[in-house]
Amino acid sequence: QLQLVESGGGLVQAGGSLRLSCAPSGRTFSNYDMGWFRQAPGKEREFAAAISWSGGSTVYADSVQGRFTISRDNAKNQVYLEMNSLKPEDTAVYYCAARYGRSGLDARGYNYWGQGTQVTVSS
Numbered sequence: 001q002l003q004l005v006e007s008g009g010g011l012v013q014a015g016g017s018l019r020l021s022c023a024p025s026g027r028t029f030s031n032y033d034m035g036w037f038r039q040a041p042g043k044e045r046e047f048a049a050a051i052s053w054s055g056g057s058t059v060y061a062d063s064v065q066g067r068f069t070i071s072r073d074n075a076k077n078q079v080y081l082e083m084n085s086l087k088p089e090d091t092a093v094y095y096c097a098a099r100y101g102r103s104g105l106d107a108r109g110y111n112y113w114g115q116g117t118q119v120t121v122s123s
Contacts, residue, residue, distance in 0.1 A: 002027040002112040004096045009117030012086055018119060020081040022096030030054075030074040033101050035110050036081045038092035038119075045095070049081060053101030064090075086121045093118050 008020040035050035049060045049070040069082040097110035
């Protein structure tokens with residue numbers, strides 16, 4: 001089993017920045033594509049960003065493109081989501097997710113999930 005633990009959430013004003021971290025353990029981290037998803041109150045969970053097992057490919061939802069950056073450090077077993085120019089509509093619980101590496105980086109097939117970290121953006 002791959003365990004995922006998120007950290008770094010909090011309260012920030014609109015226009016501010018936050019950096020989320022995810023610490024995988026239990027399997028060879030570098031074999032897995034990693035993603036960040038989010039779920040706002042009363043809404044379905046949605047895809048935010050993903051990075052391939054090698055770090056060579058990234059993909060973003062249109063709603064975060066240009067503001068969020070996903071990265072990974074396979075040597076440190078860490079995945080990051082740098083969030084800039086935050087908006088109140090970014091308020092959500094953010095989840096780290098993983099799937100075994102495969103071709104075609106997208107939002108599908110993630111079968112390992114963390115517990116989530118709350119991000120609140122005040123206006």
